[in-house]
Amino acid sequence: MKEYNHTKIEKKWQKVWEEKKIYKAKDPSIDSRQIKKKFYSLIEFPYPSGDGLHVGHIRSNTAMDIISRKRRMEGYNVLYPIGWDAFGLPTENYAIKTGKKPSVVTKKNTNTFRGQLKEIGFSFDWTREINTTDPEYYKWTQWIFLQFFKKGLAYKAKSSINWCPSCKIGLANEEAVGGICERCGSATEKKEKEQWMLAITKYADRLDKDLDLVDFPERVKSQQRNWIGKSEGSEIEFKLKITEQQLFHGSHSNLNMITESNIAYAEKSSTPQFLIKVFTTRADTLFGVTYVVLAPEHELINKLITNYELQITNIEEIKKYIEDTKRKSELERTSEDKTKTGVEIKGVKAINPANNEEIPIWIADYVLVNYGTGAVMAVPQHDARDREFAEKFNLPIIDKPLVNKDEITKKVGGEIVTKFKLRDWVFSRQRYWGEPIPLINCEKCGLVPVVDKDLPVKLPEVRSYKPTDTGESPLSAISKWVNTKCPKCKGKAKRETDTMPNWAGSSWYYLRYIDSKNKISFSDKKKLKYWTPVDWYNGGMEHTTLHLLYSRFWHKFLYDLKLVPTVEPYQKRTSHGMILGEGGVKMSKSLGNVINPDNIVKTYGADTLRIYEMFMGPFEESVAWSTESIIGSRRFIEKVWRIGEKIITNYKLRITNEKNKIRNSNISCVGQGLTQEESSASQSLEKLLHKTIKKVSEDIENMRFNTAISSMMILTTEMEKSQSVNLEDYKKFLQILAPFAPHITEELYDKLRIKNKKYESIHFSEWPKWDENLIKDQEVKIAVQINGKVRSEIMIDVNDNEEKVKEKALLNETVLKYISGSYIKKIIYIKNRLINILI
RNA sequence: GCCCGAGUGGCGGAACUGGUAUACGCGCACGACUUAAAAUCGUGUCUCGCAAGGGAUGUGGGUUCGAUUCCCACCUCGGGCACCA
Numbered sequence: 001m002k003e004y005n006h007t008k009i010e011k012k013w014q015k016v017w018e019e020k021k022i023y024k025a026k027d028p029s030i031d032s033r034q035i036k037k038k039f040y041s042l043i044e045f046p047y048p049s050g051d052g053l054h055v056g057h058i059r060s061n062t063a064m065d066i067i068s069r070k071r072r073m074e075g076y077n078v079l080y081p082i083g084w085d086a087f088g089l090p091t092e093n094y095a096i097k098t099g100k101k102p103s104v105v106t107k108k109n110t111n112t113f114r115g116q117l118k119e120i121g122f123s124f125d126w127t128r129e130i131n132t133t134d135p136e137y138y139k140w141t142q143w144i145f146l147q148f149f150k151k152g153l154a155y156k157a158k159s160s161i162n163w164c165p166s167c168k169i170g171l172a173n174e175e176a177v178g179g180i181c182e183r184c185g186s187a188t189e190k191k192e193k194e195q196w197m198l199a200i201t202k203y204a205d206r207l208d209k210d211l212d213l214v215d216f217p218e219r220v221k222s223q224q225r226n227w228i229g230k231s232e233g234s235e236i237e238f239k240l241k242i243t244e245q246q247l248f249h250g251s252h253s254n255l256n257m258i259t260e261s262n263i264a265y266a267e268k269s270s271t272p273q274f275l276i277k278v279f280t281t282r283a284d285t286l287f288g289v290t291y292v293v294l295a296p297e298h299e300l301i302n303k304l305i306t307n308y309e310l311q312i313t314n315i316e317e318i319k320k321y322i323e324d325t326k327r328k329s330e331l332e333r334t335s336e337d338k339t340k341t342g343v344e345i346k347g348v349k350a351i352n353p354a355n356n357e358e359i360p361i362w363i364a365d366y367v368l369v370n371y372g373t374g375a376v377m378a379v380p381q382h383d384a385r386d387r388e389f390a391e392k393f394n395l396p397i398i399d400k401p402l403v404n405k406d407e408i409t410k411k412v413g414g415e416i417v418t419k420f421k422l423r424d425w426v427f428s429r430q431r432y433w434g435e436p437i438p439l440i441n442c443e444k445c446g447l448v449p450v451v452d453k454d455l456p457v458k459l460p461e462v463r464s465y466k467p468t469d470t471g472e473s474p475l476s477a478i479s480k481w482v483n484t485k486c487p488k489c490k491g492k493a494k495r496e497t498d499t500m501p502n503w504a505g506s507s508w509y510y511l512r513y514i515d516s517k518n519k520i521s522f523s524d525k526k527k528l529k530y531w532t533p534v535d536w537y538n539g540g541m542e543h544t545t546l547h548l549l550y551s552r553f554w555h556k557f558l559y560d561l562k563l564v565p566t567v568e569p570y571q572k573r574t575s576h577g578m579i580l581g582e583g584g585v586k587m588s589k590s591l592g593n594v595i596n597p598d599n600i601v602k603t604y605g606a607d608t609l610r611i612y613e614m615f616m617g618p619f620e621e622s623v624a625w626s627t628e629s630i631i632g633s634r635r636f637i638e639k640v641w642r643i644g645e646k647i648i649t650n651y652k653l654r655i656t657n658e659k660n661k662i663r664n665s666n667i668s669c670v671g672q673g674l675t676q677e678e679s680s681a682s683q684s685l686e687k688l689l690h691k692t693i694k695k696v697s698e699d700i701e702n703m704r705f706n707t708a709i710s711s712m713m714i715l716t717t718e719m720e721k722s723q724s725v726n727l728e729d730y731k732k733f734l735q736i737l738a739p740f741a742p743h744i745t746e747e748l749y750d751k752l753r754i755k756n757k758k759y760e761s762i763h764f765s766e767w768p769k770w771d772e773n774l775i776k777d778q779e780v781k782i783a784v785q786i787n788g789k790v791r792s793e794i795m796i797d798v799n800d801n802e803e804k805v806k807e808k809a810l811l812n813e814t815v816l817k818y819i820s821g822s823y824i825k826k827i828i829y830i831k832n833r834l835i836n837i838l839i
Numbered sequence: 840g841c842c843c844g845a846g847u848g849g850c851g852g853a854a855c856u857g858g859u860a861u862a863c864g865c866g867c868a869c870g871a872c873u874u875a876a877a878a879u880c881g882u883g884u885c886u887c888g889c890a891a892g893g894g895a896u897g898u899g900g901g902u903u904c905g906a907u908u909c910c911c912a913c914c915u916c917g918g919g920c921a922c923c924a
Contacts, residue, residue, distance in 0.1 A: 177919095178920090178921080219843060222842075222843070222919090223843085223919060226919075227920080229920095229923060279923095279924065280924060281923095281924065340922080364922095366922045366924095367922080368924090370923095371924080373924095375924095376924045377924080378924090379924090384840085384922095385922050385924080388922090419923080420923095421923055541918075541919085544919090545919090615851090615852095615863085615864070616851065616852090616864090618852080622917080622918095623851070623852090624850095626850080626851070626865075628866075629850085629851065629864070629865045629866090630865095631864095632863090632864045632865055633864080635864090635879090636864085638879095642879095706851095706852075706853085706863085707853070707862090707863080709863080710853075710862070710864075711863080713863055713864075714862080714863070782859085783858080785858090785859080785904085785905075787904080788904060790859050793859075825904090826904070827904095828858095828904055828905080830858055830905095833858050833859085834858055834859065834905090836904055836905065837904095838904055
C-alpha cells in the first residue's frame with residue numbers, strides 16, 4: 001500500500017488545475033452557445049498585509065470554496081474570483097518606517113498571499129485577479145467617483161469631522177464609532193475641515209427599505225437598520241418671546257403703553273430665523289414640555305446673541321459654555337457616566353404652541369447638532385435624559401395627559417417627518433496610499449473633473465509618505481504634480497491632493513471581477529446582466545456598517561445611472577465567526593499566538609487544514625484554535641486514503657483477473673460473489689451512504705460543515721469495518737467529500753480511471769443524488785417510557801399501526817416488570833419515536 | 840441603559856418541528872500489535888451508587904404525558920448601539 005503523501009498529491013493537482021484552468025468561469029459572450037445557469041460566489045477580498053495569510057481567511061475561503069465546488073458539480077457555471085484590497089494604512093505606515101515604496105511592498109505581499117492561497121487549493125478563477133492599487137483598476141474607481149460628482153452627490157464641505165490626531169487623518173463616522181479611531185484606538189477630535197463628502201444620506205431610506213429584498217442574516221439587517229437609524233416624528237416650531245427691554249429698541253413708540261398684551265412675539269412670517277424648530281417622536285407629550293434645549297453649535301444662538309445683546313443677561317456665560325464644549329473630545333462628550341451640563345439663555349423664552357405657556361430655553365451638549373433639528377423639546381416626565389437634566393437644574397417636571405400625536409402635530413402647525421441617524425460619508429483622506437481624487441481646482445472655472453481620457457490620475461512618486469501636521473496630504477508637496485492645466489479653460493490650475501478612503505475600491509470590486517480586463521468600461525453590460533447579482537457573499541460582521549453598507553450605496557447609485565441591472569449587489573449574505581487563539585483570546589502578534597498556515601500545510605496538508613477548519617465548530621460562531629485537535633482531521637483523511645488504497649488494489653486485481661478470464665474470483669470489493677452476510681452488510685452500508693449524501697448535501701447549503709464532516713467520519717468508520725465496499729458507492733463518497741478535501745479525492749478518483757481514458761476531474765463530476773426509498777428504514781428502534789422515563793427499547797416495523805406497537809410494548813419483559821399490578825391510565829405513542837405508558 | 844447572540848462532559852461541540860441528552864472529534868485510561876516507541880486498531884470515558892436506582896443541559900419557577908428546545912424572572916459571557924429626542 002502506498003503511503004499518503006499529502007505534499008506530493010497536493011502539489012501535483014494544484015499544478016494540473018492551474019495549467020488546465022479548470023476553475024475559469026465562462027463568460028456569456030465567449031461561450032454564447034447555451035450558457036449554463038450561473039452562480040456567483042464571493043468572499044471579501046483580502047488586504048495583503050505583511051503578516052501573510054491568516055487562518056481566519058482560510059475559514060471563510062474554504063466555506064465558499066465548498067459551496068462553489070458543489071455548485072459546479074451541480075452543473076452551474078461558477079464565478080469564484082479573488083483579488084487584493086491593497087490600499088490602506090498598514091502598508092503606508094510600513095513605507096514611512098522603511099522608506100520602501102508602497103507599491104513595491106504591496107507587490108511583495110500579494111505574491112506571498114497568492115502563493116499561500118494556491119497552496120490551500122481554492123478553486124478561484126485566477127484569470128480575473130484584481131488589485132485596487134493597480135492604475136487600470138483605480139481608473140474606474142475614479143471614474144465612478146466622478147459620476148457621483150457630476151450628479152452632485154460628491155461635494156466639498158467644511159464640516160466638523162472626526163480627526164485622529166495620531167493617524168493624522170479624517171475618518172468617516174463609521175470608522176470613529178464612540179469617538180475612537182478604528183485604526184489605532186486613540187480618541188478622535190472634532191475638527192473643522194474642508195472635506196469631500198458622499199451623499200449616502202440621499203439613499204438612506206432605500207438602503208433601509210431594500211433590506212427586505214435580500215437574504216441577509218437578521219443580525220446584519222438589524223445592525224444596518226440601527227445604523228441608518230430611521231425614525232418617524234414631528235417637527236414643531238416654538239416661537240420666541242423676548243423680554244420687555246426689547247421694546248425700547250423696537251418699533252413701539254409709546255413707552256407708556258407697555259402692557260402684558262403687546263409684548264412682542266417674534267412672528268413666524270417676518271423673522272423666521274427666530275424660531276426654534278424641534279424634532280420629536282413623542283409629539284403626544286407636547287403638553288408636558290417644560291423647557292427647550294439647543295445644541296451648543298445651533299446657529300440660532302449666535303443670531304440671538306447679536307440681535308438681543310442687551311436682553312440676554314448672561315452672554316458671557318453662554319459663550320464660555322460653547323467654548324468649553326468645543327474643547328471636549330467626542331469621547332468626553334458622550335461618555336456614559338458624564339453628568340449633564342448646560343446653561344440657560346436668560347432673557348428669552350419659548351412658547352409652547354400647544355398651550356402658549358412660556359418656557360425657558362437652555363443650551364446643553366446632550367443635544368446633538370447633527371441629528372434632527374439640533375433642538376429638542378424637553379419632557380422630563382417621559383424622558384429619562386430630560387428628567388436628569390431637569391432635576392439637576394431645578395426645572396419643573398409636570399404630568400399632563402397624553403394626546404394624539406398626529407392631531408396635535410397638525411393643530412400646532414407642525415409637520416410629520418422622517419429622520420435618519422446616518423450622516424454623509426466623509427470621503428477624503430490626507431494620505432498618500434489611496435486613489436487620488438480626480439478633480440482640478442481652476443481659479444476661473446472652479447472644480448473641474450479630469451476628463452475620462454486622462455484617467456487614471458496616477459499616484460505620483462513622492463519622497464516622503466508621511467502625513468503632514470497641517471492636515472494636508474503628502475501629495476500637496478509635489479508641485480510638479482499639483483500644478484496642472486484646467487481641462488476646461490486650459491488656464492493655471494491645481495489638482496486635488498486628497499485621496500479616497502480604503503473603502504472606495506472595495507465598494508465596486510465585485511463588478512470588476514465580472515469583466516476585469518475591460519478597457520472601455522468598468523464592466524461590460526451584457527456580462528453584468530448575466531452575472532449580477534452576487535448569489536452568495538460571505539464576510540465578516542465587522543464590515544456590516546462599513547463596506548457592506550457602502551457598496552450597497554454605490555451599487556444603488558450605479559443602478560440609478562442604469563449602469564448595473566440590479567437594485568441590490570448581493571442576493572445572499574452570510575457571516576463567518578472569528579478564529580481566536582488557543583484558549584479563546586484574540587490572535588495577535590503581540591500575544592505571539594498567531595498561527596502560520598504554511599506550517600500547518602507543511603505538516604498536515606491542505607486537505608487536513610481545510611477539514612479541520614470546517615470541523616472545529618459552527619461556521620458562524622467564533623471558535624478557538626487548537627493545534628492539538630488537528631490530528632483528528634488528519635486521521636480522518638488518512639482513513640479515507642487507506643480505504644481508497646484497498647479498494648483500488650482490489651479493483652485493479654479484478655480487472656487483471658477478468659482479463660485473464662478467471663471467473664468467480666473471491667475478491668470482495670465489487671458486490672459479486674459475496675456471501676449472504678457480506679451482501680447484507682453491503683446493503684446497510686449503502687443505506688448509510690445515502691443518508692450521508694443527504695446529510696452532507698443539506699448541511700453544505702446551511703453552512704453546517706461541522707456536522708457534514710461528522711457524518712462522513714461515521715461513514716468511513718463503517719466502510720473500514722466492512723469487508724465489502726461497492727466501488728460505485730465509494731466513488732459517491734469521494735464526490736461528497738471532494739469540496740472539502742479537493743486534492744486527496746481527486747487523486748483517488750483519478751486512480752480509478754481506466755487506463756488510456758481522458759482525465760476527468762472529480763470536481764466536475766455529477767453531484768450524487770440520494771435515494772429517498774433507500775434511506776427509509778424498514779425497522780426502527782423506539783424508546784418505551786413509563787411515566788416519562790425511558791425504561792426499555794423495542795424494535796418495530798415502520799408500518800406497524802399504533803395498536804400493534806402498544807401490544808409489542810406491553811409484552812416487553814422490562815415493561816411488564818414495571819407495570820405489573822398498576823393501572824394504565826394512558827398510552828402516548830409518537831410514530832416511530834417513542835411510546836410513553838402512564839401508570 | 841437598549842438591541843442581538845450564547846451558556847450542554849476535562850476540552851471543541853451534536854441533538855430534526857417539544858419526543859431515547861452528550862453524536863463526531865480532541866484528550867485521558869486500558870488492551871492488541873511491537874524487542875521498544877511511534878503509528879494504527881479495539882474497549883471504556885457526565886455524575887452518585889456494590890447494585891436496584893437516582894441526579895445532571897447557567898440559576899429559580901411555569902406549561903406539558905414528556906423541555907437543551909416553549910413561557911416568566913434572574914445570573915454570567917460575547918457582540919452591536921449608545922445622550923438619536
